[in-house]
Amino acid sequence: MGELALLAALFAPFLGAVALLGVPNQEPLLVRTVAAVSAGVALLASLYLFLAYDPDRGGFQFITKWVWSEELGIAFHVGVDGIGAPLVFASAILLFAGVFISWHIRDRAREFYIFLLILAAATIGVFMSLDLFFLYFFYEMSVLPMYVLLGIWGSHTKGYLGMDDAEGRARRDSVGFLLNFGANSKEYAAMKLTLFLSAGAVFALMGILLIYHFSPVQTFDILVLREVAAFDDTLATVIWLLVFFGFASIAPIWPLHSWSPVGHAAAPAATSMLHAGVLMKLGHFSIIRVAFEILPDATRELMPIAAVLCVFSIIYGGLVAYFARDTKYVIGYSSSSHMGYVFLGMAALDYISLTGAVIYMFAHALATGMLFAMAGWVYDQTHTRDIPSLGGLVTTMPFVAGAFLIACMASVGMPGTVNFVAEIMIIVGAWERYPFQVVVAVLGIVLTMAYLFKMMRGLFYGRLSPDHAQTLDAAGWVDRLPLLVLIGCSIFFGIFPMHFYHVVRSTVVPMLDRIHQAVPLVTHGAAGLGS
């Protein structure tokens, strides 16, 4: 049953995408129904996975393994542990919400949903891969749909909106647009995102190939590799750096972050949600899966790099978010800033902080998903993302304003939301090892409050511009459902976090024991290998 649920969570969106190929664009309701049904199946299956995961047993559960190529040592090997299960759940929630958020897309809706479903399915695939080949396979597969999603259904920043004449179009189309850092077109954002992530991915691939080549058996299987792989120090350092920076570019850690806010800003609402909500977590997750599992010693030695860089992420992202004038830039930079917290939780290599980091990934997915959903709603209604030209929207869209307030509270980490649980765990867990970083992180929370409430005030309070007097609230059930689902999950797990905590903890404890060499290497993971 669990195995079936796992495969359903992975393949339902893929099958939905295939089914959509047969649905003509002239039947918009059918297109949306197919997408919603496949997303719903994935959501239910992943909810089951999350609830049925047995924290007492720990290890990898619901494992399916099919040999894919004996010659190369590749198997389609999937299963979830206490880290994968909640993230699969988060992806499915965001996909489900994203399908409804995009309900009003008119231009080529069928293609939109196909690419959205492939994107979500690929991220779900990464979270359940137990084979390095398939981890990379799904990882790279999740990047490419972003290009099309941003390029077709995305939006330009203010400077580019006017470029609809021949000259403007030519400028947007020229090869040189890659170097145009002034105003960002969606084409620029899409290309930058794809090239950055592909470049990061090939570095990670180099690391994966080195692991494959230098391990005693030729296999991509993570469960085998983590038992048998042993590298000398130099090699382990090289591999670790390749894997860490390769995957951290999607996370995105500070010097490699520049594609991310640009990409967030250009993307349509549902894509931003998936992008900020789960795509960025692929980075942290892959680092945990590859570096923490296969290279425990190098992780212990080198993880302080993350502790240093996360400070820059938190402060830099927060400050830019405070001064940004574009709603999506504010949320985008806030996301990069918040990902610094996850790195802090991981860097401390502490049971509590790492558990907190995983819960934070889930929490951030929900909170940032809500923010992007509502920024998207505001953009759809007003056709601008420029904060100074907005204001007073609370009178025309009270529901959205209320939901936005809750999203801000969740993002700040107010008690009662799951973000609070996560943040407090990261702060408590990391305090002993990195007190300076913790102080920065707490200041970062203050900064978060400042920029989010500044944006809140700019959007919803003050004087309503007469241009925006005719804007609509999210009134129909399709518009309210995704927001309510996200808010509901955030609050539910904020009040009842214990199952979640046990699930994550069951995986984190043996992993950190290995890293701290508290136990001999071979005793763990036997549960996963046996079945």
Add this chain to the structure above:
Amino acid sequence: MTFNLTLSGADLLLLAPEIFLTVWLCVVLAVDCARQQIKHETLAYLSMGGVVAALIMLIGFDYADVHGALLNDTFVLDGVAIFFKIFILLATALVLLISIEYVRSFRFFRGEYYFLVVMSALGMMFMASAQDLLSVFVTLEFSTFGFYVLVAYLREDRKSNEAGLKFFILGVFAAGLLAYGISLVYGETGTLVFSEMTGMPGSYGLAIGFIMIFAALGFKLGAVPFHSWIPDTYQGAPTPVTAFLSIAPKGAAMAILIRMFYVALATFKPMWVLLFVVASIVSMTYGNIVAIAQKNIKRLLAYSGIAQIGNVMIGLAAGTKRGTDAILFYLLTYLFANLGAFAVVVGVSRRIHSDEIEDYNGLNRRSPFLAAAMLLFLLSLAGVPPLAGFIGKLYIFVAAIQQELYTLLIVGLVNIVISMYYYLIVVKKMYINEPADPTPLTVSTPLKTAIVISIAGTLLLGLYPGPFINWAVDAGLMFSNAATMAGDVSVPIAPAGG
């Protein structure tokens, strides 16, 4: 040295596909001459019937393990030969499908077109079996003759004439190099057969001779620095011919290269590995960087082809059994993606009469099928999962890392990112830009069939490559000795299952 040129009945079996195709070709030509009013489509399907029959015959040979050598070892039928013959015939069948709509626009010589295509294929089938230098020369020229005519087929188009002339001059030049190289090698070793050259002492004459032969084959492959004819010829030639030229001769030339270096020159492996490392790095980088600036889709695919050959040569640089396995598999993935992309180009150019990338603007609105197909083929060429090209690239990289060719690997990986840029620019034109003229495009049935087959191949090789990888591994079994001799260490493979 004595030559034994007698053939027994059992020997004729090994030659059966070639003999059959030769007879069939004469029939096609005779039908074309005898019945002037015959529709060219009929001839196309007639030729295709012969190709498919030969294809089935070869697949049967592969299952039944029909192997052997004929005519004093000048013609061999082994796993590699069968693989490449199937490869060439598959390409030919797809090219015939692609051609049908295109040939309709020819005013003369419609029937001869199919004859020439299949004749070139026949020449390349012999190439795949060539085991000594003399038959390399003869078969190479045999296969090229058909192409000389095909490239210049559009008599009233100056570009096509220019393409034909360039192709001819450089082709003849390459033939000269080849003949000179062969004479040097013969002078040094006193033999023409690859297997008898194994273990010969090295000398300058031998080295120069083989470098000349490599250069001549490099022209066929389009590897830098022998690529200069490629863009102009690709652009000028009729598009189905370009498609054919971009895949089949590369496969045939690769068969000869593998045999020559793995068998004749096995003992000099450290030297030729260096040669291939350099050729591969230069081809990949040059092809990918110059492709960025292209405005014409055929030229873009030409440069991308140069880069792809650079990728293939990574496998040769590895110089191991796994290297050849990876090459065979990679070429198979390249076959579908590349022919598919050219099929889309044919489909678009028949309607809008242009090959400029600019005119692909908004293709998604005009023909979602063509745009989606092109998207898949380009992403497969770029090496994006779950498409075939990704598995091919990964396989090649695995072969390279086992020989610890780090420089080559890093250059190869960086080139993936560079190539993604220009492939995505085409995707951007098709999907993001708005069409200047939004009238929908229709696709003819044969072309649609070819595209659907290519899509199926691209997806199948990407999602379920196991059987095809095994096929490539089995085909190259004969090289396991040659590679071990040159110091390859076999590594245990992880046990399958639980």
